[in-house]
Amino acid sequence: MFELLQQSLFSGLLVGSVYALVALGIALTFGAMKIINLAHGELVLLAAYMAYVIESRTGWNPYAAIPLAFAVTALVSIAIYLLIERIREHRELNSLILTFAIGVILTNAILLVFASDVRSTNSPLLQDAVSLGSVYAMNSELLAFVVSLLVMAGLWWWLRNSWYGRAVRAVSSNRDASMLMGIDPRRVELAAFIVAGILASVAGVALYTMSVVQPALGPALTVKAFVVTVLAGVGSIPGVFCAALLLGVTEAMTVTLASSALQELVGMVLFLLVLFFMPNGLFGARARRG
Amino acid sequence: MMRNLPAAALLVAALAIPLVFGGNGYIMGLMVSGLIVAGVALAWALLGNLGGMVSFGHAAFFGVGAYTSAILSAKAGLPVPLSLLAGALGAALCSLVMLPALRLSGPYFALAILAYAHIFKILATELSSITGGSAGFQRFPTLPTIAGIDFSSRTGSYALLVVMVALCALVYRAVKRSHVGTALRAMAESEDATRVVGVNATLLKSWMLLLSAFITGLFGAMNAHIINFLEPDYAFSGNWSVLPIIAAIFGGYRTILGPVAGAVLIYLFDQIIAKELLPVGHQILLGLLLAGMILVAPNGLFGLFQTRRKGAPHAAA
Amino acid sequence: MLRLEDVTVRFGGLVALKEVSFAMGEGEILGLVGPNGAGKTTLFNTISGLVRPRTGRILFKDREIGKLPLHARARLGLGRTFQIPQPMHHLTVRENLTVAQVFGAGASDPARIDEILEVMELAEHADRDAATELALQELKRLEVAKALATNPALLLLDEVLAGLESHAKRRFIAKLRELHQRYALAIVIVEHDIETISSLCSRAVVLNFGELIADGTPEEVFRNPAVVESYTGTADA
Amino acid sequence: MLEVRGLRAGYGRINVLWDVSLQFPTGELTAIVGPNGAGKTTLFRALMGLVPHQGEILLDGRPIRGRTWDLLEAGVVMVPEGRMVFKDMSVAENLALGAYPQRCRQARARNLERVYALFPRLKERHRQLAGSLSGGEAQMVAMGRGMMSEPRILLIDEPSLGLAPVIVKEVFGIIRRLKAEGVTIGLIEQNTHIALSVADRMHLMRSGKVLLSQDAGSVDLDRLHDLYLARESGQVQA
Amino acid sequence: EEIAIGAHMPLTGSLARSGQAFNEGMQVAIKVFNESQSKHKIKVTVIDDESQPAKAVTAVEKLNSDGAAAIIGGYGSNIVGPASDTSNRLGKVYITGGAVSDELVARGNTHFFRINNNAGYQRGVEGLMQELKPNGISIVASTREAPALLAKGLEESLTKLGFKVTLHPFDPAITDFKPIINKVKLQDKSEIIFMSAYENDYVGIIRAAKVLKPQVKAIVGAWSLATPKMYSDFPDLMQNVIGTTFLPFPVEVKDEEGKKFAAVYKEMFGKEIEYASTLAFVETMVLSEALARAADAGTLKSGGLLAEMKKTDRPSPLGRITFNAVGDNPNFALSMGQHRDGKIPLVSPAASATGKIAYPALPW
Numbered sequence A: 001m002f003e004l005l006q007q008s009l010f011s012g013l014l015v016g017s018v019y020a021l022v023a024l025g026i027a028l029t030f031g032a033m034k035i036i037n038l039a040h041g042e043l044v045l046l047a048a049y050m051a052y053v054i055e056s057r058t059g060w061n062p063y064a065a066i067p068l069a070f071a072v073t074a075l076v077s078i079a080i081y082l083l084i085e086r087i088r089e090h091r092e093l094n095s096l097i098l099t100f101a102i103g104v105i106l107t108n109a110i111l112l113v114f115a116s117d118v119r120s121t122n123s124p125l126l127q128d129a130v131s132l133g134s135v136y137a138m139n140s141e142l143l144a145f146v147v148s149l150l151v152m153a154g155l156w157w158w159l160r161n162s163w164y165g166r167a168v169r170a171v172s173s174n175r176d177a178s179m180l181m182g183i184d185p186r187r188v189e190l191a192a193f194i195v196a197g198i199l200a201s202v203a204g205v206a207l208y209t210m211s212v213v214q215p216a217l218g219p220a221l222t223v224k225a226f227v228v229t230v231l232a233g234v235g236s237i238p239g240v241f242c243a244a245l246l247l248g249v250t251e252a253m254t255v256t257l258a259s260s261a262l263q264e265l266v267g268m269v270l271f272l273l274v275l276f277f278m279p280n281g282l283f284g285a286r287a288r289r290g
Numbered sequence B: 001m002m003r004n005l006p007a008a009a010l011l012v013a014a015l016a017i018p019l020v021f022g023g024n025g026y027i028m029g030l031m032v033s034g035l036i037v038a039g040v041a042l043a044w045a046l047l048g049n050l051g052g053m054v055s056f057g058h059a060a061f062f063g064v065g066a067y068t069s070a071i072l073s074a075k076a077g078l079p080v081p082l083s084l085l086a087g088a089l090g091a092a093l094c095s096l097v098m099l100p101a102l103r104l105s106g107p108y109f110a111l112a113i114l115a116y117a118h119i120f121k122i123l124a125t126e127l128s129s130i131t132g133g134s135a136g137f138q139r140f141p142t143l144p145t146i147a148g149i150d151f152s153s154r155t156g157s158y159a160l161l162v163v164m165v166a167l168c169a170l171v172y173r174a175v176k177r178s179h180v181g182t183a184l185r186a187m188a189e190s191e192d193a194t195r196v197v198g199v200n201a202t203l204l205k206s207w208m209l210l211l212s213a214f215i216t217g218l219f220g221a222m223n224a225h226i227i228n229f230l231e232p233d234y235a236f237s238g239n240w241s242v243l244p245i246i247a248a249i250f251g252g253y254r255t256i257l258g259p260v261a262g263a264v265l266i267y268l269f270d271q272i273i274a275k276e277l278l279p280v281g282h283q284i285l286l287g288l289l290l291a292g293m294i295l296v297a298p299n300g301l302f303g304l305f306q307t308r309r310k311g312a313p314h315a316a317a
Numbered sequence C: 001m002l003r004l005e006d007v008t009v010r011f012g013g014l015v016a017l018k019e020v021s022f023a024m025g026e027g028e029i030l031g032l033v034g035p036n037g038a039g040k041t042t043l044f045n046t047i048s049g050l051v052r053p054r055t056g057r058i059l060f061k062d063r064e065i066g067k068l069p070l071h072a073r074a075r076l077g078l079g080r081t082f083q084i085p086q087p088m089h090h091l092t093v094r095e096n097l098t099v100a101q102v103f104g105a106g107a108s109d110p111a112r113i114d115e116i117l118e119v120m121e122l123a124e125h126a127d128r129d130a131a132t133e134l135a136l137q138e139l140k141r142l143e144v145a146k147a148l149a150t151n152p153a154l155l156l157l158d159e160v161l162a163g164l165e166s167h168a169k170r171r172f173i174a175k176l177r178e179l180h181q182r183y184a185l186a187i188v189i190v191e192h193d194i195e196t197i198s199s200l201c202s203r204a205v206v207l208n209f210g211e212l213i214a215d216g217t218p219e220e221v222f223r224n225p226a227v228v229e230s231y232t233g234t235a236d237a
Numbered sequence D: 001m002l003e004v005r006g007l008r009a010g011y012g013r014i015n016v017l018w019d020v021s022l023q024f025p026t027g028e029l030t031a032i033v034g035p036n037g038a039g040k041t042t043l044f045r046a047l048m049g050l051v052p053h054q055g056e057i058l059l060d061g062r063p064i065r066g067r068t069w070d071l072l073e074a075g076v077v078m079v080p081e082g083r084m085v086f087k088d089m090s091v092a093e094n095l096a097l098g099a100y101p102q103r104c105r106q107a108r109a110r111n112l113e114r115v116y117a118l119f120p121r122l123k124e125r126h127r128q129l130a131g132s133l134s135g136g137e138a139q140m141v142a143m144g145r146g147m148m149s150e151p152r153i154l155l156i157d158e159p160s161l162g163l164a165p166v167i168v169k170e171v172f173g174i175i176r177r178l179k180a181e182g183v184t185i186g187l188i189e190q191n192t193h194i195a196l197s198v199a200d201r202m203h204l205m206r207s208g209k210v211l212l213s214q215d216a217g218s219v220d221l222d223r224l225h226d227l228y229l230a231r232e233s234g235q236v237q238a
Numbered sequence E: 001e002e003i004a005i006g007a008h009m010p011l012t013g014s015l016a017r018s019g020q021a022f023n024e025g026m027q028v029a030i031k032v033f034n035e036s037q038s039k040h041k042i043k044v045t046v047i048d049d050e051s052q053p054a055k056a057v058t059a060v061e062k063l064n065s066d067g068a069a070a071i072i073g074g075y076g077s078n079i080v081g082p083a084s085d086t087s088n089r090l091g092k093v094y095i096t097g098g099a100v101s102d103e104l105v106a107r108g109n110t111h112f113f114r115i116n117n118n119a120g121y122q123r124g125v126e127g128l129m130q131e132l133k134p135n136g137i138s139i140v141a142s143t144r145e146a147p148a149l150l151a152k153g154l155e156e157s158l159t160k161l162g163f164k165v166t167l168h169p170f171d172p173a174i175t176d177f178k179p180i181i182n183k184v185k186l187q188d189k190s191e192i193i194f195m196s197a198y199e200n201d202y203v204g205i206i207r208a209a210k211v212l213k214p215q216v217k218a219i220v221g222a223w224s225l226a227t228p229k230m231y232s233d234f235p236d237l238m239q240n241v242i243g244t245t246f247l248p249f250p251v252e253v254k255d256e257e258g259k260k261f262a263a264v265y266k267e268m269f270g271k272e273i274e275y276a277s278t279l280a281f282v283e284t285m286v287l288s289e290a291l292a293r294a295a296d297a298g299t300l301k302s303g304g305l306l307a308e309m310k311k312t313d314r315p316s317p318l319g320r321i322t323f324n325a326v327g328d329n330p331n332f333a334l335s336m337g338q339h340r341d342g343k344i345p346l347v348s349p350a351a352s353a354t355g356k357i358a359y360p361a362l363p364w
C-alpha cells in the first residue's frame, strides 16, 4: 500500500507541474488584466504541434522547437490582444466570447492542417524511464517539472521586479488612473500577452513530450488551467504552482484509492469546496470585490 | 407599434416556415434543433442579463431535465407532458444545489457552474443502474399525440417548440419589465448599492437561477423526447453550454428576441451554409462570424436595430 | 430611535471602532465628526449592515437589528449614502430612485420621485445613465435622493456636502433642514466642515481612532481640547 | 508653461467645455474656482489627454499631441480625486506606481520616504488595499502618488475634499512648499479663501467657460460672488 | 442508371479519426463497385454529423429529402441509434459498421443492418485469452460508450470462462495512467493488460506500463490498435502489442475483392488499408450490390431493397456476411494481430493465424 501511494503521489506531482505550466499563462492574463483567454489551451496546443513538426521533420529533440513555437504563439497572442483591444464595452464578457471564438478558429485550423491523428514524441531519450528510489517516471516528466519550476520562478521575478507587472494590474484596476501614472495601457497589456505566449509555447512543448495531443484538446486544457488559477487564488504565481500540484496529487490519489472513473469528479468537488469555503482561493491574499 | 415590429416579423416567419418547408423533414429538423438551442439561449440570457451571472454550465440543467423526463416517462410510466414538467422541475431542483455559487461573482460563478455540469455528467455515467451509464438510455416514449396533433412529427415538434419559446419569452419579458427586472439589472455591477435600498439581492438572484434552470430543463426534456436517445456525453455535452452563449451574444443577449433569432440563425448558418462551404472544420466559419460580430456589433444583431435607449451605457472617451 | 451599545469593529489587527455607545432621539440631527480614518464611515457601515461588529448591539426603533441583513434594515427605515457614491449601474437616475422606492419603501409613487428629483436638482439629469454620465456632485445628490426614496426614518449622510462650493452648500443645508421638517427625519451627518456642523446640528459626537471622545453641542465639542488637537488643529496654520 | 487655446471637450453627446483659453505660467500657482459642474475637472482631464478634445494645448510654447504618458515623462502630472486610486492594490503599490515615469524611477525610495513623512498614516497602512481606505486616506494616497513623480507642472483637483481640517492645513502647506521649490501648479479648489491664500492668479469657470481671470492680489470678491450666482455673464479680463 | 445514396460520418468532433477512415473506405467501395460493372452508377453524398446525434438525425432527414435510396451510417452507437431510428421511420434502409451496442438490434427496427457487433470483438479477445491462459486479466477501459460496453461484456464473459478479471474504468479526460498501471502492478498482479479505449489512451497506457514495468506478459487492446499507422507513429510503444483486427499487415489478402480494395485504396489515398476503412468498404459493397439487384428487378422504388438486403450472403474481407432477423451479422468475429517490427501477423485464432504469437508480448 505504501509503495502504491508513494508512486501515485509522485505521478500526481509530475502531472501537476504540467497543469501549472498551462495555467500560468491564463493566470497572468486573468490575474493581471481580468481577461480570461479562452484560446489559451489552443495556443498551448499550437506550440505542441510545432514541437511535432520539428521532431518529425528534423528528428531533433522537441525542446528544440521552443523558438519556433514561441514565434508562432507570440504572433497569435499578439493578434488576440490587438482584437481584444478593440473591444470597448463590457470588456470582460466580450473578451470571453472573442477569445472563445478564436479558440474555435484555432481548433479547426489545427484540424485542417494536422488532421485528427494523435501525436506525441518519439524521442527515446525523453520517453525513457528513470527511477528515483522506488518511484518511476519518464525523463520528459522530470524535465517538465524542472522547466515548470524555472518558468514559474521567472514569471514571478518578472512580475515582481519589472515595472510591467505592477503596471498591468494598475491598468486593469483603473485605466484612466493608470494613464495618469504615465502608463501606456496598450503597451503593458501587449507585453503581458506576449509573455503569456512564451508560457504557452513552453507548456505546449512540455505537453507534447509527456502526453498525447490531438486537435480537440484545447478547451479541456483551458478549463483545467482556469480551475487551477481559481484554486490558487488570483494574483498568486507560486499559488498557481502549488494548486496545480495539489490538483495533480488529488487526482492521482483518487485513482489509487477509489476509481479512475472518479478522478475528474473529485477534482471538481475539490474545486467547488475551495471556491465556497475560501472564495479567495488557497493562496490569494486579495479580497475579491463584486 | 414600431417597437413590436421585430417580434411580429419573427412570429410571421415562425408561421410561414412550416407552410413553406413543412414537407421538408431536413429543414424542419434543423428548425427544431435550432429552437431547442433558442430556448436554452433564452434561459441563459435571462440569467446573464437579469441575474448578471454568466454561466458556462447550462448543460447541467439541460442534461438533468432530459434524464429526469426520460427516466420518469420510461420507468415510472409518467405521461410525457407531465414528465416534461417534471424534467423542468428536476433541473430547477438541481439549481438549488448551486445556490452557494451565487455568492461568487463573474468568472468564478461561471466556472463553478461548469464544475457542476461536469459533476452531473460524471454522475450520469456512474449511476448506470438508473441512467444506463455511458451505454446510453433509449427506448422511452416520444412526444405524444394530443388533440389530433402528433407532436413527435417534425411539424408537430416544431409547433410545440415555437409555442414554448414564445411562452418563455413572454415570461422573460414580464420579469424584465417589472421592478424586479430593473433591480436585477442594477445588481450585476453594484450589489451593495442595491441592497442598501432594500433589495434582497440573494433572493432575487436565486429566483433567476431557478427560472433559468427550469426553462433549460424544459427544453432539455423536450429535446430528449424528440431525439429519443440519451447518453451522458450527449445530454451534458459542452455544446449545450456553449451554443446558447454564442447564439445569445450573436443575437444580443440584453434583448429578449436576440437570443432566439440568434440561435436559429447561427444554427442554420452553420448547418446549411458553413457545412456546404467547408465539409471538414466548418466551425471555423462560426468562429469567424462570432469574432467579427463581437468586434463590429458587440450588442448583437438586435442590439444593432434597437435605437439606443436614452441613458443606455455608452463608451466614454 | 437609534442606540448603539459597545460596538466594536476590527479589520484584522486594526480596531476601527472601539466600544462605541451613543443614542439619538426622534427627529434629531446629529453631527458625526473626527479625523480621517477615525471610523465614521465604518460606523455607518455597521449600522446599515455592510460590516459585522465583533461585539455590541445596535437598536433601531427599539429593535435589535445587528443580525438583520442589509435589505431588511433598509426596509425598516434606515437610509444611507455612500461617501464614494455608488449609483446603481445600468440604470438611469429615475430608475435608481424607482428601485429604491419600490424595494425600500414598498410602494411605487412616481409623483414622489418627481418631487425628490426636483428637490435634489436632478430633474434635468433624470434620464441620464447614473453610473457613467454624472459628475461627482451630481452623484452625491443622487446618493441622497436614493436614500430619500426609500422613505427613511433615519438618514445617514456621509460627506454629502464635501466639495460643494459655498453657495451650493448653503442651499443644500437649507434643503436638509426642510426635509428634516417635512418628513420628520432623524439625520446623522458626517462632515469635515465645522461651520456646516455648527449651523445644522443640535448635537455632535466626535470619533478619534475608533473611540468616541466627545459628545455635546457643536460649540462645546469644537472647544474640547482633545478635539482641537486631533481634528481642527490650532486656529491658524 | 502650460497653455490651452480654444479648448472644447465633452463626453459623448454632452459637450462640457466651450472654447476655454488659459495659461499656467511657470513657477506660479493658478487657481481655478467655479460652481459645481462648471467643467473644472473636465478641463484637467482634457489637458491630460483623458477626454477627447479640440483646440490647442501648448507646453513651453510647443503644441503637444495629447498622449498622457508623454506628458508624464515631460513632468506634467495630475492628482485626481481620491476615487481614482487603484482600489485592488496596496497603498505601497499605489505610491510606487506614482514613480512610473522613467525620469523619476531612480529617486523612488527617496520620494517614498518623503511621502510617508508627510502622511504618516499611509506608512502605517502601506499594506492595506487602497479600496478599503477611508475617504480621506484615499485622498492622501492620490496626493502622495502625485508627489512620487517629481512633477514640474502639477494639476491638483480639489485636494481638500474629504480631509479633516488639520490635514487640509497640512496639504496646503505642502502645496506652498512645492510652489516654493519652483513647481508650476494648477489647483481646483472650492474654498475661495484657501485658494486665494496660495494662488498667484485665479480663474472662475462657469458652464464650461472662463468668466473671470484675475490676479490673486486684486480679486474682487463681490464680483466673484455675483458670478457664482450667475447675475452676470460674459468674458471678463482683469 | 444512377442511384443516389447518402452517408453521415463524424468528420469533425471527438470521433473524427474513425469517421475519416470510414469515409475513405466507403469512397473506395463506390469506386470499385462502379468500375466493376457498367449498368449502375452509385453516387454518395456525405454529411458531417460532427459526432453529435442531433446533427446525424438532421443529416438523415436531409439525405432522405434529397432522394437517397439508402443510408450508410456513421460511427458510435449513440449517434447511429437516433439516426437509424429516423431512417427507420422514413422507411429507408440503414447500414452501419461502426455501432456495436446490443441495444441497437433490440429496438425492432426493420430497416436496420450492421456488419459488426460487440459480440464479434468479444469473441476475438476471448479466443486469445483461452489460448494464453493468463492467471489474471486487468481491463483498463475508457468510460466512453463503446469501450465501456466492450469492457463490461468482456468482464462478464471472461469471468464466466474462469479468469480472474479486474476492471479499471477511467475518465476519458485522464492523461496520466501511471496510477492505474501501478495498481495493476502492485494489486492485481495480472498477466495481461487489456485496453478498451482509443488511440490517445493506448499511447498513454503503454507509456505508463513501459515506465512502471508491471509483471505482465502481454498488452492487448481493442480497435484501432493493431494498425500500421499506430506502428509508424509510435514504433517504440507498439512493438509486440496485440490488438483486434482481421487483416494481417502487409496485407496478405487472399480473396480477390480484398486485393482489389487494397490496390484502389493505395491508389486513392497513398496508404495501406486499415481496419475502419475495411469495415466501411464492406458495408458499402454489401449495400451497393443489394441496390443493384433491386434496381435490376425494378423494385428499387417500391421497397425492394429491404428484401434484397435480407438475402445478402457473401464472403468478404471480414468473413461471411449475412443478416439475421434483427439485421445483425451473426458471423462477425475478429482475429488478433500483433505488432512485430512494422508487420502485423495474425496470431489468433489458430485457424486464421499467419504467424506465431511472441509471448510474453511486451514493448520493452
Ligand SMILES: Nc1ncnc2c1ncn2[C@@H]1O[C@H](COP(=O)(O)OP(=O)(O)OP(=O)(O)O)[C@@H](O)[C@H]1O
Pocket: C011, C014, C016, C034, C035, C036, C037, C038, C039, C040, C041, C042, C043, C083, D125, D128, D132, D133, D134, D135, D136, D137, D162
Ligand atoms: N475593509 C477594511 N480593511 C482594513 N481596514 C479598513 C477597512 N475598512 C476601513 N478600514 C480602516 O478603518 C479605518 C476607519 O475607516 P473609515 O472609513 O471608517 O474612516 P472615516 O472616519 O470615514 O474617515 P474619512 O473621514 O477619511 O472618510 C481607516 O483607517 C481605514 O483604513
Ligand SMILES: Nc1ncnc2c1ncn2[C@@H]1O[C@H](COP(=O)(O)OP(=O)(O)OP(=O)(O)O)[C@@H](O)[C@H]1O
Pocket: B316, C132, C133, C134, C135, C136, C137, C138, C163, D011, D014, D016, D034, D035, D036, D037, D038, D039, D040, D041, D042, D043
Ligand atoms: N463621464 C461623464 N459623462 C457625461 N457627462 C459628464 C461626465 N463627467 C462629467 N460630466 C458632465 O460634465 C459637466 C462638468 O463636469 P466636471 O466634473 O468637469 O465639473 P466640475 O467643474 O469639476 O464640478 P465639481 O465641482 O462637481 O467637481 C457636468 O455637468 C457633468 O454632468
Ligand SMILES: [Mg+2]
Pocket: C040, C041, C042, C083, C158, D134, D135, D136
Ligand atoms: Mg469616511
Ligand SMILES: [Mg+2]
Pocket: C136, D040, D041, D042, D157
Ligand atoms: Mg470636479
